[in-house]
Amino acid sequence: MSDDDVLLEVDNLKKHFKVNEGWIASLLQSVSGGEPDYVHAVDGVSFELREGETLGLAGESGCGKTTTGMSLVKLHEPTAGDIEYDDKRLSEASDAELKEFRQNAQMIFQDPFESLNPRMTVYDIVAEPLRIHDIRNETARVQRALEFAELEPAEQYFDQYPHELSGGQRQRVAIARALVLDPDFIVADEPVSMLDVSLRAGVLSLLDRMTEEFGLSVVYISHDLSLLRHMCDRLAIMYMGKIVEKGPTDQIIENPQHPYTQALINAVPVPDPDVGRERVELQGEVGDVIDIPTGCRFKDRCPKHMGEVCDKVVPPLEQKADVDADQDIACHLFESAEGYDPYEELEGRSAASDASDDTESAPADD
């Protein structure tokens, strides 16, 4: 696990969406001098993706996992933070470098009924990225990609429109489109959640084969932990725009440390009635993503809430001294391996009041 095979490094990525768009609203705001509201969809996420690695992003709806995935392929301009690809910062990349990045970053979407243009044929859909990047051998490449996606004979699909295909076939076309440029990494956003259960296995084994044979790095975004366990080398669990725990998949699933991860894993049904598991059921709702609470974002629902530290100090994602596995956890329950003391900050904070927190989270205009 040396540093040089890191393909993509995400550094404190933030994506905030402005609420109340529209010129009258912003005019009123500028007159009244009020600050616009922001939805903190992704709020400081850092991780790295190594070459040939599969990383799973998990979390409940609205935790920012899809926004993170979309930022990875530059569908969103990050509010703050940066993505480093091949040792180049994307925010500073030239047009040519960005074009190269576009060629190497692809995405597979959740809904195969929506991700294919209904007025284009399968051939045109798969060939489109090649045309954009001016790559030759269009026909041969399209054919190869479709055959790899197990749509054979490929010629038979060339002139078909998406509505003539089944859901599984459509998702295969979407996969072929993502592969046709021969990318370095793919973001797969809930790639099978819209498919029939009977078709999932086929598409999943195709995705598996894709990682194997292309040597691709893949970021899987899903709320389905059993799927991620099957597909991923490493897992990152997100909650309200932040990663709360990340590490090797087996480690996280077998031995979750963060209370939220524990609750999430507990919620996966076990097909054995005799397995007695200690149920951790979460109370309450996900917090307000516009008016972010101070301290730990999970504090209101946390079964192991410890009091003032949790209320006031944001827990950093770091190695913990009392958890010996290779696992990063953002929780005050464990002692930092890097010598960070949240209680120290707690005392400092009570003197400095909450003003510093506001300036820290003030996002750039978007």
Place this chain on the structure above:
Amino acid sequence: MAQEEQTGRSIFTDLDDGTSDEEINKWQRTFRLWRETLRDHWGKLTDELSVKLSLITVAAFVLIGIFAPFIATHEPLTRQYQGEAEILIDKWAEPSILGADSGYILGTTAEGFDIFSQLVYGTRAALMVGLIAAVFTAGIGTLVGLVAGYYGGKVDDALMRLVDFLYGMPLLPTVIVLVAVLGPNLWNIIFALIILQWRSTARVIRSQSLSLRERPFVKAAEVAGAGDWHIISRHLAPNVLPLTFLYGSFGIAWAILAEAGVSFIGLGDPNTVSWGTMLQASRAYSALQFGAWWWFVPPGICIGLLVISGFLIGRGYEEITNPKLQ
């Protein structure tokens, strides 16, 4: 990609040198796909009897318009005189199809114009107004709608406020002002109609492209590196095109009606014959009170036929754009 080739893990590696000869002929393919789509649409359109009849009606009017000089028996704006003495027709000549011995198929107007010839030439004005206004309103509306919907933000705000402004302009007063300033001329009427008509197309196309641009297939194109123009022309436009056609075909009928209305209140082009100006003249000479129904009934029927046909075709097309109606 270079790294992939080194490790030999790409399934495309062997394709990267030289072009293979099995490249598909793109033009042929595009042409074939277009033909298939059009045939499919045509088949669906002519499936219904009312649409078929409407198409026949419109086609008949188009033929009449094209061959007007051969069909019309007289010049539409030349006064007709009676008998050898060439006296100006007293009041009007009754139609010969009703048995009158006048020699004029549908009689003449009080001004001495042959009604049948006017009717035939009026077809030209109606079709010209309808087609030109429809093409321009659909074209401008689609373009503005696509740009506003795709770019959103300030561009959208600016364009939509312009549309709002146009929505605030009432049809007749605006046409009166424009025609008064520019002069009563068929082209100025068409111009005024276009200005007032593209607003609704633009609104509808904008809302459609607003929703289209958030669809995952547009995102997929963005991820692949497609530029703005590529997305607008390849992904948004083909998906709003049926709506454009729909609004175009409704636009034809709407423009013909509006032109007739404008002409009826006396703002028509005095040098062109249109069904609207015929109605206006018949009203001015109180044809209704004198029972000269052959003067105003034929243009009324023609307007009705053409407009209803336009709407029925539009309605038939709507079933293609919105399959749920079927």
